[in-house]
Amino acid sequence: MTEKPLIFLDRVNKVYSSGEEEIFALREITVEVEEGEFVAIMGSSGSGKSTMMNLLGCLDKPTKGDYYLDKQAVAEATEDELALIRNKKIGFVFQNFNLLPKLSALENVELPLLYSGMATEERRQKAENALEAVGLSHRKQNKPTELSGGQQQRVSIARALVNEPVILLADEPTGALDSRTTTEIMEIFQELHQAGKTIMMVTHEAEIAEYAERLILFRDGMIVDDNKR
Template sequence: MGQTQVKALRGIELRIDTNEYVALMGPSGSGKSTLMNLLGCLDTPTRGRYELDGKDVSKMDDTELARIRNEKIGFVFQTFNLLPRQTTLENVALPLVYAGISKKERQARAQAVLDSVGLGDRVHHRPNELSGGQRQRVAIARALVNDPAIILADEPTGNLDTKTSIEIMEIFEKIHQAGNTVILVTHEPDISEHAHRIVRLRDGIIESDLRNTSVRRASDPEHRYNQA
């Protein structure tokens, strides 16, 4: 930033195993967004290594990184990032276009994953015809359509009310139970409690890395009552 050098991360060491459910937490400026970008192959470290499935992706070029993102990682964003002129089905099928999948198969796979998030009857709707919760479901379906091993979710409930947030967390629980690795960035303690492991960052270092011994389930009736 001009003459100022900002060290977003300061030589951290972190290992995430297959099928873990991890929440990354920390105040603004703690480095959690930078860490998410590195894990998602959206950025590369200035020093050090990042290995994904045993491969050092920190040395890959843009083309290789794009292929890794498309094949292995599904992204869910706070602002949904849906194309406003495209239908729900077209938004979900978009990653398959880049993967070179035929139109017929794209539509079939997009329909199947929309069915799985409860939006099978909204395939022809555009984003402005959907509620915030429905748009986030579309974003989750788009993240799942390529059957990635890793789901990265950046503040996925940040724009949603409490009831809708609980519904979205139920979907993430099902995704994790299906065998996916889920990495969640959040500043909300209630949301982080759904994860099995909570990593807290501050000033570019890992402040704590703890197992969550009391995982909160969105489907728990008591949880629903407390959040009402």
């Protein structure tokens, strides 16, 4: 048997029940993503792209089909196992940053490490290294309200990186930013990609998708195009 890619979805379906009606959010999705790829996911509202990201991020499980992340079977995992996978293997970047307002930038970045049993000094050093990687070590003591939107998103990216995840999931990462800041943030994603990070990004903007090397297009819960540039 050949070795599985980093991400492998095999005939995945996600079905929701509405009364007696079954609604297919995802229908027979089969897709492979190799380590180091930068993939953009696009599609109109209701196309299935958000459901796809929830499955990739182990926030939900498929109704039918298999999902392997880093050779680990995810579809049959318990809630505790899913939480562990999320913490160890996945970094999340959200449109609205999701930072805790009372914590400093450094403390926000440290959060994913709090339950790892890591010594305080090592934890602090890892968080500082992550902030340095996004060019924000000089603002480590500032709270989110003291930072611009672009700086808050940098903190969010640093937090996503601090556990050294196997995959970075970005959901509309520039949706709350102006055009100049958007370019700065997307350049960070490009640098991370060039350094070997695997990135899956949902966007509704074609110019943002251009930064990725591969575009997957969703419509009505199905992949209608999968184009490697």
